[in-house]
Structure formats: C-alpha cells, structure tokens
Amino acid sequence: MAETIFRARSLTRTYLTGEVAVHALRDVSLDIQAGELVVMLGPSGSGKSTLLNIMGGLDRPTSGELFFKGIELTALSERELTLYRREHVGVVFQFYNLIPSLTAYENVALVTEISASPMRPDEALALVGLEARRNHFPAQLSGGEQQRVAIARAIAKRPEVLLCDEPTGALDSKTGIRVIDALVNVNTQLGTTTLIITHNASIHAVADRVLFFADGTISKIQVNERRLSAAALTW
C-alpha cells in the first residue's frame, strides 16, 4: 500500500465575492495516495479548483483539516506555506500563467532558481518536448506549447505533487492530448502524484481514480482498473 500523501477532513471554503457568499467547498474528506494520477471532473463552480488550490497551498479552507504527509497544511504560517509550495508542489494553470517578458527557458528557471534540488530547465523542457523552443517568448508559442512550458516549469523542481487546473481547457484536442501525454509521462516516469482538473470527461481514462464534483462536494469516486495511454484518447 502506497503512502497517503494528502488527507483531507471536512474541508469547507466560503468566499465573499463582492456582496455574495459562495460556498465553494462543503465538508469534503479525501485521501490521495503517493504516485496516484487523479482526475477531477465536474461542472463550473463545483469546488474542484477550490480543493486544488487548498492542496497547493494557494488558498486556505474556512474550516477543516488538510495533511500533507502528516504535516497539517491548515496550521502552517504564511511563510511555511510558501516553503511548502516552493519545495513540494508544482502547479499548472488553465491559462498557462507564463510571465510574458520571460522566455520559455527563463520561465522554467524562475522556479529552478528557488528550489532545493531542481532539474536543469533544459531537462524539464526536454521532458515536454520543447527543448528547441527554449528561447521563445510566450507570445511566440502556440497555446499547447505555452501549456507545456507551464508543465515543464511545474515539474522542474521535482515536486512530489503536480496540480493541474484545466490544463487542456484552452487547447484543441490534438494539442490537448500532447499535454495530457506529457503529464502522464511525468506521473509514470517521475512518480509524481498528479491531480488534474478537467471538464473533459474523456480524459478520465488515463487516471487511477476519477473524482466527480457537484455543488462543492465529491459526489462519486470511480476507480479505473486499467489506465489508458494518452495516445488512446480522443475528444
């Protein structure tokens, strides 16, 4: 039995957006095993991103507890949380969030410079098949290429956890499949625990487990006996 990397208990998150209180997450409890590839499915506003952000140390729950390898994330100070993000977590966002004024290489270096035992930026770019585009600025890259740079940036620090929020959301199917392929590769080759949020149900086939979200809770968990390779996906 693999080690439990995340243990969430009764996580709740309420946002005050302008004048409206949004219950983004309601009493969610969950365990994630090390090396697992988990796909999170569900409509907009169902709580996927909120859970992912809390796991990534990008946000804090309103109540509940979250443990990372026995460390209570919910009890960490702001500085400790930053260190947690820096050392353990790689994040991939739907809109890539590359720094426009930095090249592909430099966007990756932005992270390797502050991590303890990173790979070389070129190595990370090679893992996503972009070594040839290292000196291009984000504006000179296609959407898929930008997203792969973002993945390279996320994995370059050799994180234990890779959190991906709609990594294919802004991409066409062919490019999306290349991105998923890159993520699956990272998961299998480096053993990085990977959580992928998506709207795209066909992606679930690459996962060990699929979490279905609705109204801020996990409504269903599906376990895949056999994982498909990304190449086998279509949508």
Added chain:
Amino acid sequence: MTTLDTKLKRDLRRLWGQVLAIALVIAGGVASLVLSTGSFRSLDETRIAYYERYQFADVFAEVTRAPKTLVTRIAEISGVAAVEARIAKLALLDIPEFPEPATGRFISLPETGSPLLNRLYMRAGRLPGANDLDEVVVNESFAKAHGFGPGDRFSATLNGRKRELTIVGIALSPEYVYAIGPGDRMPDDRRFAIIWMSERALAEVFGLEGAFSWVSLKLMPDAVETEVIDALDDLLEPYGGGAAYGRKYQTSHAYLEHGLDMLRNMSRTLPPIFLVVSAFLVNLTLSRLVALEREQIGLLKALGYFDTSIVAHYAKFVAVVALIGIVIGSAAGTLLGVYVTRLFGDFYRFPFLVFADSPDVYLLAALLSLFAALGGAFRSLREIVSLAAAVAMQPPAPPSFQRALFGRMELGSLLSQRMMMMVRGMARKPIRAALATLGMAFATAILVVSLFIGNAMEELVDVTYFMADRQDATISFAEKRPETVVFDVSRLPGVLAAEPYRQVPIRIRKGSLERRTLLSGRPPGADLSRIIDIDLRTVSLPETGVAISAYLGRLLDARVGDTVEVDLLDGRRRTVELTVAALVEDYFGIAAMMDAGALSRLLREAPTANGVHLSVDDGKLDLLYEAIKQMPTVAGVALQRVSLVNFRQSLAIIVTTMAGIYTGLSIVIAFGVVYNSARISLSEHARELATLRVLGFSQGETMRILLLELSVIVALAQPPGWAIGYGLSWLMNKQLAGELMRVPLVVENLTYVLATTIIFVAALISALVVGRRVYALDLVAVLKTRE
C-alpha cells in the same frame, strides 16, 4: 542575474513609455529644486567671495566737505576696522556719437593707487598715474556698452568745466555690482558710468584739496553697526554729513540682496511645490501600475516566492524608474542652474562666478522622490501580497456597483450606456477618481503659478510706467536748486511740460520699527509723476501729512491716521511727527511722499527742487539732449522709455526666463501625469474595452469610451486646479515681495486658459498615443476568462 532581474529588465523595456513619463515627472520635481537652490547658492557664494576678496565696506556716508584730519578720529570709533575717505561726485558725460546725456559717478583713487576698501577688480589696463590728471578707469559694463577699451576718450563736465578724459583701465567693483544712475529705475550701461580718477585730479576740479566727500568703513566682526553709524553721524554733521548708512541701504547691495532674495524665495516656494506635486503624482501612478501586476504577483506567490522577494522585485522596478528620473532631473537641474547662475551673474556685474556644490540638495530631492515612488508601490503591494495566491491570480471580484447613482433618477435614462459605464466606474472607486482628479488639478496649478510670474511682470510695467510715472524724462541736479529752476527747464527745446520735485533722505519710524528712505515733495495736481493707490486710483496729496508705500506701511505697522516720526537728513536736520494720510500701492521701492509746499515748510526752506520731471516732444529730443549737456548744474537725466526697455531687457528677461523654465518643467510634469493616467486607465479597462469590441463597437467608439473618462477627469480637475494655482500664486506673491520690488497678484484669465489648454493638449497627445493601443487590443487573449 536572477530570472526575476531579467523580468525586471524586460518589464522596464516593455513599459518604456510609461517608465519615461513617470521618470520625467520625477525629473521635473528634482530639476526645479536642484536648479533653483543650486543657482541661488552659487550666486550667494559668488557674492560672499567677491565682497570678501575685494573688501566691500560696511558703512557709507556722504559729506559736503570734511577735512582729511577727521579720518583719524573716524578710525578711533569703537568697532571700526578700516576707513577709506575719498571724493565722489556726479557729472554729466559727453560721449562721441552718443546724443543722450550720460552721467558719471566720479570716484577718487588714493595716491597709493588701489583703494583699501571697495577694491577694484581690473579687467584690463591699469590704474591712472597719481599725476596723470586726465586718465580714468571705467566700469566694465559702461565700457562694453560703448565698445570702449584702454586708449579711448570721452569728455565730462566736471564742476562746470568740460574735460577730455582718456580710459587707461577697465574695472569692476563690489560697490557697483548693480550700477544705477540718479533718478533711474534700472541700470543703463550706456548712460551711467563709474569712473575712477586720481584723487589729485578730482580734488583740484571740485576744490576739495585736503578734504573728502565720501567715507566708507569696514567694521570689526563684533561691532554694532547702529552705534558706529551714530558716532560717525556725530563726527560728520558739522561738515554737511550725518546720514551714514549700512549695507542694507547701499543701492547696489540692496538690489543684489533683493535679487538673491527673490531667487531664494522662488527656490523656497516653487520647487517644494513641484517636488511635492511630482512625488504625489508618482506615488499615485506607481500605485496603479503595481496594482495591474496583481496576477503576476499571484503567480510568483503560487510558484513559491516569498512575499519579501516579490516586494523587493517591485521595489527594484520602482527604484529604477525613480533613479532614471533622479538622474535626468539632476542633470537637467544642474545645467539649468548653471544657465540661471550665468544669467544672474551677467545682470549683476560679477567679475567671476563661484559654482557651489550642493550634494545635500541632490540627496534631498533624490530621497524624497525615491520614498514617494516606493511608497506608492508599497501601498498596492501590501494589499495584493496579503491576498491568497489563488485569489491574487484571479482578476479582482466584480465590484459592487450602486444602482443608486443615477439608477433611480430619471437622469439615468438620459445618459448613454457608455456614459453610465464611466460614471459608475468612477463612483465605484471614488477615492481613486478623486486622487486622479487632484493629481491633474495640481498639474494645472503648477502651470498657473509658473505663468503667473509672467503676468505679474506685465502688471508691474503697466502700473509703474503707464499709470504712475508718465514723464518722458527726469532731470536731476547735482545740488538742490530753487524751485524756479522749473521755468528755465520749461524753456528748453522740446519740453512740453515740467514738474519740479524735491527729495530728502529721511528715517521714518513708528515705535521701534524704522526704515530709511526718500521723502519726495510734489506740486499739487502733479500730472506726470502721479501717485496711484491700492485700488489703482490717482491720489492727490493732502496739504498735511505724508503718503507712504503700502509695503512701508506694513513694515512700520502704520495705517492711515497713524502718526510716524520722521528724521529729516538734509538741510536743517529735524525730527518731526507726521500723520500717515494715504497708503500707496507701488511696486518699486519704499517711498514717502508729501505736498511740495508742506515739505518746504517742514524743512524751513524756500521751495527748492532736486530735479524736474519732463514731458517731451519726441521730434526735438536731440536738441533737448544738446541743451541739457550744456547745463552745468545737471547731474543726470533718466529717460523713462529707456528705463522701460532696460527693464524688459534685463530683469524682465531673468524673471520670464525663470518663469519659462518652471513652465517648461510643469509642462513635462503635466504631460507625464496625463499620459500615465491614460495608459493605466487603458490597462485597467482592457477587458471591458475588448468586450465592447467583440460586441461590435468600432475601434473609434471603443477609444472614445476610454477617452471619456480621461476627459471627464481632466475637465473636473480644471476648476480646483485654477483655485490651487491662484493659491500658489498668492503664496509666491507674498514670498517675492521685498522692499525694493513687489510682484502684483494678478492672474490673468488668459493664464487659466493657457494652463488648461496645455493640459488638454497633453491629454490629446496622450490619447492619440494610447489610442493606438486600443487598436492593437488582442481580443482573444484579453477575453479568455477564468473559471
């Protein structure tokens, strides 16, 4: 170099337009302080060095004729360090091919050669030989005005006798940094000369062998000036003296002090305003600029950067912007400072200039700008950094708009949707809108105050030359003459009208407050030299009582109806009590005036005149000049028109140049502010504007929405801008007022119009530049919204 530093470098390059615009705003503030303080200090140090090296005296006195034996007794006065007795007389000059009568101030040189006090700075040639009675040294500006050099000749009517003189040297003197002829308001280098001659020559001509007519004293550091003056007056009184005075009343020194005072006051008033305004604007701009970086800050947090590293990164960005501004501002300020120093140095006849280093000024300006810039950045950073990374990475939540504003009112339906967007946008962030408006108002205000100085000069000329003193010429006599002299003068060719005047040096006192000035007597109904009061109406003098300058009234704390004590320092010296009958708003000097008859009675003498004001037929000027040159009793002629020309060519140029420099700096600041407002406003509204483009609005329509907010802010800012500008002008006016000259508080409507026009032009140009970016909006990229 870390990757963050690479980002910094690229961001600076990407935003170069804004970076430069903000840097220029900072530069404007820094330059104004560096330039004004730098030039003031340079001139002040130049003055101090000149006075010290050339032994400018501390106390001065004129006598009719005092024996040289008196010098030993003067030297014995406690506190006196050195005494220089000499002969000093005024005389008319006749210069070849120069029709106008010129005046020379003849000063004797001791037999030993160079004087002990008020030493000469020899620019060329040599001193006259003790026995070469026709050799003279002339002051440099006079020589330059006529193209004279050693060897040139001109003649003078010395004590009624015409005499050919040969120039052997050109010199400058600390006593005549500002050389002004009798009756004149402005220096006229062509018509007024300082001429140094051997003592023997002057003594012979004026019958002053073994005697002197002027004495200068240098005091010990611990001497009490008033006590020395009293003691000197006591010694000189039997010899027709008794009106000794200190540097404060020495004409050249007083004018120089006033000029430096004006410069100092300008440097204490305008630059702080500029610096504070620029600091405020930079703070405002950078705060908004950093707020735009919200998502990148969120990303850096998400990637595991500490808040301190992120803050340091943006602090570096802002510091670089500030440094660019500080460097540009310091360089421009230094260059302008040297330019202004030379301009003043030229106007005041300094033989050399000392350029003062002012590291403290640079440091002060730099620190203030830097703090302002960093302060602005930190204000935004504190807010953003405190957000959770996930929140910061998302655009701010849709703000809660108030329907209340125009919503319920019928007026709401009158406004277009676009107008509504703009109005609600501003109402949503009222503080930001108010600050933006205030910033723009300050830009207008500093333009108003810069332009005000030019207005003031026009008003000064108008009141002085066209309303008060309307004479064409003023003849002054070497000695006072019976008032009947006016009949002789009336008969001179070309004279249309003549008015005699009498001037007596006085000390005027109320309580412990005392000033030295001239009391002039005017005939009733004087029409040429009129008295104009505060409300610009002609004042006719009452039969008794004295009219004084309003500024003198304030100095003495004397109001109409108050009694002042007056020491008459001429003729039969007496101390009398007079009632202040009127306060006169004049702009030059501090004066006291009274009815000529009353003055004669006060002096217990028959009506006399020191000079005559003339109205002249232009066509017969040359004849008049010829006639005047033949009058041995005339010491000088002041020509009003020439005075006006000189005013415009000298002081007015300096003041308008300064005003021009400040106006230029304020235009730079204004432009930087407006451009940044437009650019930032575009970034803030990029999403909304792109949405409108997608919805089918044309590029032109979209741009108009963007410009609507800018123009509303610009328009709203104008009235407060005018008000602040008027307030600053009032402050300037108070600061620049001195005993020699006051600046009237007149802000022309045209000034407001001009200031506003400049702002609108800046807005228009900014709009055109920024407008191009609306065309380049990447609709897809901007519109990709997050979940």
